[in-house]
Amino acid sequence: MDKPVGPTSHDVVTRVRRALRMKAVGHTGTLDPFASGLLVILLGRATRLAQFVERHDKTYLATAKLGVRTTTDDLTGEVIEEDRGRVAEPPSRRAVEATLHGFLGPQKQRPPAFSARKVGGERSYRLARRGVMLELPESDVTVHALELMEFRFPELVFRTRVSAGTYVRALARDIGEVLGTGAHLTALRREAIGSLRIEQAVSLEALSTETPILAPLSVVGHLPRIDLSEAQVTDVGHGRAARIEPESSVSGSVAGVGEGDRLIAVGRVEDKLFRPEVVLEPAES
Numbered sequence: 001m002d003k004p005v006g007p008t009s010h011d012v013v014t015r016v017r018r019a020l021r022m023k024a025v026g027h028t029g030t031l032d033p034f035a036s037g038l039l040v041i042l043l044g045r046a047t048r049l050a051q052f053v054e055r056h057d058k059t060y061l062a063t064a065k066l067g068v069r070t071t072t073d074d075l076t077g078e079v080i081e082e083d084r085g086r087v088a089e090p091p092s093r094r095a096v097e098a099t100l101h102g103f104l105g106p107q108k109q110r111p112p113a114f115s116a117r118k119v120g121g122e123r124s125y126r127l128a129r130r131g132v133m134l135e136l137p138e139s140d141v142t143v144h145a146l147e148l149m150e151f152r153f154p155e156l157v158f159r160t161r162v163s164a165g166t167y168v169r170a171l172a173r174d175i176g177e178v179l180g181t182g183a184h185l186t187a188l189r190r191e192a193i194g195s196l197r198i199e200q201a202v203s204l205e206a207l208s209t210e211t212p213i214l215a216p217l218s219v220v221g222h223l224p225r226i227d228l229s230e231a232q233v234t235d236v237g238h239g240r241a242a243r244i245e246p247e248s249s250v251s252g253s254v255a256g257v258g259e260g261d262r263l264i265a266v267g268r269v270e271d272k273l274f275r276p277e278v279v280l281e282p283a284e285s
Helices: 009-020 044-054 093-101 124-129 168-179 230-237
Strands: 025-028 036-038 040-043 058-066 068-070 079-082 105-109 139-152 155-162 183-193 225-227 253-258 262-270 273-279
Touching (some): 009 040, 044 273, 155 183, 230 253, 230 262, 253 273
Parallel strands (some): 036 183
Antiparallel strands (some): 068 079, 105 139, 139 155, 262 273
């Protein structure tokens, strides 16, 4: 789905559930209400594939405003510090590009206080709403790509591809800190999750029972693939391991595929056995 600005990710799930008349509907990769763009909706038994979508890199087009810090690191928070002309001279485009370049690669990132990270079993944003502002432990993230698209002080627009678990609003905040101005995110649009792109998405207005639905295999296309015979499909469909002759390079999660590119299960290969962990097509009893 192409989520517009305004609705929550859960609101989109509700709309899909009603439009498609399905109960088993879920989303992965939450987008805040102020953000727009690609939201992957999983239907039926494919909701079990959420964990594999979450692992993908994500691409965003983001707009940040320099000179203003907020409690949430985005436009929804309260202003906690504003430049008000203290910067003698705005940073140059070259300085901004150099700063962005410095954020490429593996790094530690401090999540926003208003985030879904848990502290003592409670979501950080719930504590923050009660006035308990904690500095959360840093996380390991990777910024794979970061390009300046536009810069007209105090606004800068950048496109970035980041690893799972990266907060783009924290990235905007930290860019502002390095530039000495502070910053917060004012707009965010997700353009891709792995190989899934916004061009494939459907708007809420166009959603109907006639909406084309991608095959589950498209969600796990990044995984090594094993083609299963009908006998192996039966075993896997019953949750049993199937004997195979895998390539020596196969490791980690593997997609078990039946005839017609049907995703039967995702599992692991051990001792020449494909052991299903998430079964999409259970065999009939």
